[in-house]
Amino acid sequence: MAAASPGATHAIAPERNLRRFAWPVGYVVVILFLFFLYQSILPSLVKPVQAPILAWLPVATINECLMWAIMALGLNVVVGYAGLLDLGYVAFWALGGYTAGWLMAFPFNWTFNFHLFSPVRANAPGTHINFWLVCIVAGVLCSILGLIIGAPTLRLRGDYLALVTLGFGEVITQFFRNSGDIAGYNIAGGDPGISSIDPIGTGPLGALGVAPKLLTNSAAGNIWKILVLGLLVGICIFISLRIREGRLGRAWLALREDELAASMMGVPLVRVKLLAYAVGAFFGGIGGVANASGITTAVSPSGFDFGKSVLVLLMVVLGGMGNVWGVTIGAFLLSWLNSNGLKQIGVQFDALAGTNLEASLPRYNYVILGLLLVLMMLFRREGLIPESRTKALMQMPSRTEAESLGADSLEAEAESEAVEHSDAAGDAKIAASAAAMAGSGAGTGHTTGTGPRREEES
Amino acid sequence: MVERVLGYAIVALILVWFVANIVADPDRFLGSLLVGLQNGLLYALVALGYTMVYGIVELINFAHGDLFMLTTIIAAGLMVSLLGVTQIGLVSVVALLLALVVCMAAGGFINMSAEFLAYRRLRSAPKLAPLMTAVGISFIFRGIAQQEYVNGSAQKNWPISWGGPQVEGVYIYKLVMVFAVTVPLLLLMTWIVSRTKMGKAMRAVAQDQDGARLMGINVNGTISFVFGLGGALAGAAGVLYFLCQTQTYYDTGTQLGLIAFTAAVLGGIGNLTGAVVGGLAIGIIQALNEGAAYGLGSNWSQSVVFVILIILMVFKPEGIFGRPTTEKV
Numbered sequence: 001m002a003a004a005s006p007g008a009t010h011a012i013a014p015e016r017n018l019r020r021f022a023w024p025v026g027y028v029v030v031i032l033f034l035f036f037l038y039q040s041i042l043p044s045l046v047k048p049v050q051a052p053i054l055a056w057l058p059v060a061t062i063n064e065c066l067m068w069a070i071m072a073l074g075l076n077v078v079v080g081y082a083g084l085l086d087l088g089y090v091a092f093w094a095l096g097g098y099t100a101g102w103l104m105a106f107p108f109n110w111t112f113n114f115h116l117f118s119p120v121r122a123n124a125p126g127t128h129i130n131f132w133l134v135c136i137v138a139g140v141l142c143s144i145l146g147l148i149i150g151a152p153t154l155r156l157r158g159d160y161l162a163l164v165t166l167g168f169g170e171v172i173t174q175f176f177r178n179s180g181d182i183a184g185y186n187i188a189g190g191d192p193g194i195s196s197i198d199p200i201g202t203g204p205l206g207a208l209g210v211a212p213k214l215l216t217n218s219a220a221g222n223i224w225k226i227l228v229l230g231l232l233v234g235i236c237i238f239i240s241l242r243i244r245e246g247r248l249g250r251a252w253l254a255l256r257e258d259e260l261a262a263s264m265m266g267v268p269l270v271r272v273k274l275l276a277y278a279v280g281a282f283f284g285g286i287g288g289v290a291n292a293s294g295i296t297t298a299v300s301p302s303g304f305d306f307g308k309s310v311l312v313l314l315m316v317v318l319g320g321m322g323n324v325w326g327v328t329i330g331a332f333l334l335s336w337l338n339s340n341g342l343k344q345i346g347v348q349f350d351a352l353a354g355t356n357l358e359a360s361l362p363r364y365n366y367v368i369l370g371l372l373l374v375l376m377m378l379f380r381r382e383g384l385i386p387e388s389r390t391k392a393l394m395q396m397p398s399r400t401e402a403e404s405l406g407a408d409s410l411e412a413e414a415e416s417e418a419v420e421h422s423d424a425a426g427d428a429k430i431a432a433s434a435a436a437m438a439g440s441g442a443g444t445g446h447t448t449g450t451g452p453r454r455e456e457e458s
Numbered sequence: 459m460v461e462r463v464l465g466y467a468i469v470a471l472i473l474v475w476f477v478a479n480i481v482a483d484p485d486r487f488l489g490s491l492l493v494g495l496q497n498g499l500l501y502a503l504v505a506l507g508y509t510m511v512y513g514i515v516e517l518i519n520f521a522h523g524d525l526f527m528l529t530t531i532i533a534a535g536l537m538v539s540l541l542g543v544t545q546i547g548l549v550s551v552v553a554l555l556l557a558l559v560v561c562m563a564a565g566g567f568i569n570m571s572a573e574f575l576a577y578r579r580l581r582s583a584p585k586l587a588p589l590m591t592a593v594g595i596s597f598i599f600r601g602i603a604q605q606e607y608v609n610g611s612a613q614k615n616w617p618i619s620w621g622g623p624q625v626e627g628v629y630i631y632k633l634v635m636v637f638a639v640t641v642p643l644l645l646l647m648t649w650i651v652s653r654t655k656m657g658k659a660m661r662a663v664a665q666d667q668d669g670a671r672l673m674g675i676n677v678n679g680t681i682s683f684v685f686g687l688g689g690a691l692a693g694a695a696g697v698l699y700f701l702c703q704t705q706t707y708y709d710t711g712t713q714l715g716l717i718a719f720t721a722a723v724l725g726g727i728g729n730l731t732g733a734v735v736g737g738l739a740i741g742i743i744q745a746l747n748e749g750a751a752y753g754l755g756s757n758w759s760q761s762v763v764f765v766i767l768i769i770l771m772v773f774k775p776e777g778i779f780g781r782p783t784t785e786k787v
Contacts, residue, residue, distance in 0.1 A: 085586065152772045159518045159589065163719065164771050167764035170716065178757045306712055307600075310593055317590055366601025373594030374576050377587045 027237065031230035034062060038223045055347070059222040060295075061340040065332045066229035067290045072315040072331035073236040073324065074283025079313065080322035080387075081244060082276035083256030084153075085162040088169025089312050091149070092142040092281045094176055094304040096288020099138035101194030101299045103129045104292075119201025119214050131200045131293055135232070138285035145172075146281030150274045169309055177301040193300030197292050200228050217297065225294055232290060233328070236283055240324045243279065252276055253322075253389070307366075311338070314373055320383025329385060338365060465773045472743070475752065482751035489626025490749035491742060496633055496702065498741020499640040503695035504718035505725070505733040506647065507569075507688030513728035514664045514684050516585070517577065520592040523715015524599035525568055525689060527708065529561045529696025531609050534706050536560055537697075538616045546620050546631060546701065557697045558639065565693025566686035573685040578678065596711070603708035611708060618704040636698055643694055644734060650687070651730060660684055664728070713760065717744070720767040726777030735778065740766070 038059050042050050071093060078086045101107055104118075106126025118128035129137075149168045153161050175182075180190020188194065199214045202224065206213035215221040215228065243249050251272045254262040263269050292299045311334065319330020342365055346357035361368075376383070479487045504526050511519045537543045541553045572595050580588040604611045622631040651657040659680045662670040671677050699714070700706060721740040725732025740763060747753040747762050754762060770777070 085589070152768060156771055156775065159512075159516075159585070160723075160771055160775060162589065163518065163723070164768055166716070167720075167767045171761045171764045174758065174761045307597075310597065313590075313593075317586075363605065364601060366597050366604060368601075370594040370597030370599075370601060373597065374591050377583075377591040377594065378576065378579055381583060381587050 023241075024234070024238070027234055031226065031234070034230070035223065035226050038226070056340075056344050057336075058340060059219070059226065060217070061336060063222060063225045063229055063295060064339050065335045066226070066233050067287060067295055068312070068315060068335035069233045069328050069331040070229075070236050070283055070287040070290060071312045072319070072327045073233070073240050074280045074287060075312050076280075076316050076322065076324065076327040077240065077243075077252075077283065078276050078280035079316055080327065081249060081252040081256065082273065083252075084273065084276060085159075085165070086277075086280070087162045087166035087306075087309050087313065088149070088172075089165075089280075089284060090304045090306070090309040091169045091172040092145065092284025093288040093291065093308065093312075094172060094299075094301075095142050095145055096138040096285035097292035097299040097304075098176060098188050098194070098288075099141055099285065100134055100197050100289045100292035101188065103127050103134045103137065104131070104198040105194055105196055107189060107194045117203075118198065119203070119206065120198050128198055131198075131228075131289070134293070135286045135289045138289045139282040140285075142281040142285030142288070143278040146277035146284075147274055149281075150277035154270055154273055166306070166309070169306065173301055173304045176304065179301075189300075191301060193298060195298040195300075197297050197299070199297065200225065200294055215294070217295075229290055229294060232286060236286070237324055237328065239279075244324075248272065248275060256322075257389075311369070314369060318372070318376055318383060320386040322387035322389070323383070323385050326383050326385030326387070330383065333384075334369070337368075342368065461773055468769060468773070476746070479746055479750040479752055485626055487746070487750050489628055490745045492625060492628040492633060493749060494742035494745030495738065496628070496636045496741070497745060498721075498738035499636050500695050500699050500702070500737075501714070501718045501721045501741050502734040502737030503640060503643065503691045503698075504714065505722040505737045506644075506730060507692045508715075508719050509722040509725070509727055509730065509733040510660075510684050510688050512722070514660060514681055515577065515581065515588075517588045517592065518719065519688075520589070520715070521572060521595040521599060522569075522688065522692060523713075523718065524596040524603075524711035525565055525572075526692040526696050526699070526714065526718075527603060527706075527711030528568065528599055529565045529693040530700040530710065531603055531706050532564050532693075533557050533561050533697040533700040534614075534616050537700075538618065544617050544619065546618065546635070554635070554697070554701070558694055561693035561697045562690040563693070565689035565691075565696065567689070569689025569692070570682050570686045573682055577685075578681075600708050600711065603711075609706050609708055613705055613707040615705045616700075618701065632702055635701065639694060639698055643691065647687070647691070647730065656680070656683060716760075717763050720763050720770075723767065723775075723777055724770055726779035729777070729779045732777055732779035 037053075042053060071089070074092070075086060075089050078084050078089070104127070106124070112127075113125050114127045114129070115122055115124075116128070116133065117130035119130075120128050149165065153164050156164060176188055176193075177191060179188035180186050199216045199221065201214055202211040205211040211224050212218070212220050215225050244252075251262070251267045254265065254267055255269065255272055255276075259269065296303070312331075315331040315334045316327050317330075318334060319328065320326025342361045343358060346359070346361035349355060349357050349361075479490075504522065507522050507526075508519060511517055511522070537550075537553055537557050541556070543550045543553045576591045576595060577588050580591055603609045620629045620632060622629060624630065649657075651660060659670070659675045660683070662673065662675055663677050663680045667677050670680075699710075717740060718737065721736035722733045723736070724739060725734070725736030743766065744759050744763060748756040748759055
């Protein structure tokens with residue numbers, strides 16, 4: 001915990017330059033370790049060591065976790081940074097997935113064949129475009145969709161915003177469900193969706209014989225997918241971290257904390273909000289492609305329900321809104337629990353107590369996730385690894401409550417205290433500048449909810 | 459100004475659509491209208507639960523639709539498995555009344571417990587916290603309904619058959635049942651809110667919690683009562699919905715809950731008359747879209763409802779009966 005006084009910030013400036021490289025190096029080490037663990041270390045280990053690792057953390061689960069991390073990081077931009085509650089995030093996941101379906105498969109009566117840097121054999125029918133290009137295309141398409149969704153919601157706030165985004169999410173899912181026959185055209189295969197989407201190709205590595213040419217859902221393919229998806233997650237983390245420190249990121253934070261004050265201070269609300277949607281949607285599109293091409297190899301409308309939107313939101317809230325690392329950890333934890341963890345906990349418990357939880361525990365995943373969410377909200381609202389500013393805000397009553405208690409005089413004090421309690425010097429700097437952007441209102445007590453926590457009346 | 463013109467244009471478009479449907483096929487229009495009335499009243503019951511809770515604690519109770527879904531399952535279990543009702547006629551009125559009482563009590567109890575255990579502790583928290591809690595509780599309800607011993611994750615059909623005269627494919631008894639249950643409940647609601655002491659307390663708490671507390675009103679008790687009332691209405695809607703559809707599904711709550719919420723917003727959230735009018739409007743528009751001559755069909759009914767919601771949010775977020783609010787500094 002570094003002290004956050006201006007002097008300290010100045011003194012550690014050279015160190016900060018070094019620390020800039022700390023997380024990329026650490027992240028690469030973790031991903032490479034995971035890769036080599038499954039690629040070369042595990043096969044050479046004895047069975048009693050190897051089996052539990054494979055049981056608790058199968059390679060397929062790691063890939064799923066990484067894919068969900070992309071989604072959570074994307075939603076974090078919208079909800080965590082800009083404070084725009086989005087309950088229809090699944091729309092972007094779906095559109096990304098369907099983009100992969102359109103550009104990386106032989107969906108339906110496709111009349112022309114088109115190949116572009118694709119790893120599949122050249123005479124295969126249908127459109128086959130390189131995974132990375134499709135990621136970009138899907139990202140751009142989703143950003144456009146994000147702008148379309150964002151535009152009518154610009155004036156809404158809070159609950160209404162949540163509802164409209166939810167409506168958009170449902171409309172888009174229903175569009176894909178009915179897409180088998182839209183005015184007589186088959187656009188996206190309707191209920192069965194599009195299957196056999198191209199797996200990720202490895203390009204030169206595959207040509208050299210180092211990696212399998214196509215990363216299918218085989219054991220070897222899954223291990224190599226750790227690297228590909230890990231790279232995508234790394235890019236998303238990098239963008240998230242950098243964008244937060246820039247002008248746009250600070251504008252988002254100001255917007256999140258008090259829209260009115262931010263607009264008074266000259267934050268261009270329309271542009272900043274739309275950009276939040278666009279950037280979040282871009283990530284969502286990449287997540288959709290990663291899911292369709294790397295994990296399920298098929299897209300169908302039944303996978304894109306409201307529950308998925310909530311699951312991603314849960315990852316963001318559980319991990320700690322606004323904190324990139326918290327969100328990543330939240331995504332890993334929840335997707336692990338969802339795909340493998342609950343079952344494995346059941347297996348372990350069965351072995352100890354002789355019950356039969358292996359089958360029943362995964363069936364209760366909705367109940368368990370719901371309970372987790374409620375308990376988090378009751379006892380640790382700010383998430384597992386909270387961002388310092390969110391923490392301060394989440395523990396204080398809303399503005400009107402504080403005012404009605406006559407707490408105005410205490411607010412400025414609490415605000416400066418919150419800034420001082422920031423974990424890192426960098427955070428404090430950002431926070432201070434965001435507060436400055438949010439206006440001098442911060443000092444006079446007009447930002448959202450600061451003041452002592454209200455007593456629970458009973 | 460442009461917005462007002464656009465708003466009128468949309469209303470005019472809907473009217474033209476209505477008239478075109480009447481002209482093209484009056485019989486189908488009538489049938490759809492009856493179905494719409496029947497569904498609309500159910501939506502109104504559920505929408506009232508949303509709107510009352512929103513009016514008093516400014517919370518979109520995402521779990522309300524799933525609470526409704528739970529009560530459909532309770533009603534199914536009680537009426538078919540326990541009482542063995544397979545025919546709806548005069549004889550089953552007693553069973554219907556019993557199911558209504560049980561489901562209303564269950565709905566009220568579950569909603570009040572949720573309020574007591576979760577929302578109450580989050581009343582002074584930022585808005586996101588109770589909203590997420592509601593989502594969590596809705597997950598719990600869905601998870602419970604998905605268990606095999608409750609309902610299972612597939613749609614479950616119950617052997618209930620309707621008899622009696624029909625008009626354009628709509629059972630008259632169904633319509634009568636819905637009217638006979640819904641209208642007295644709505645009147646009772648109006649009476650409670652406008653004439654009783656509790657209603658006065660509700661209105662006071664909705665206006666200003668601290669002020670109400672200073673006037674000696676038991677704020678927690680009042681809020682709890684509102685949740686109970688909303689839950690009871692959802693319970694009644696659950697019984698009627700089950701008897702009309704004769705099936706139960708763990709996902710009905712999300713779908714119908716969203717529609718009902720749209721109805722509440724359409725009427726102006728927090729406004730009780732608005733919820734009823736909105737429910738009827740949404741029910742009729744949805745039924746016409748599905749059944750009348752010019753409609754997109756049931757494949758698109760969700761989309762139609764949500765497009766209405768989105769248009770409404772953009773042009774008239776305060777709804778038909780609501781008052782516009784301005785941001786205070």
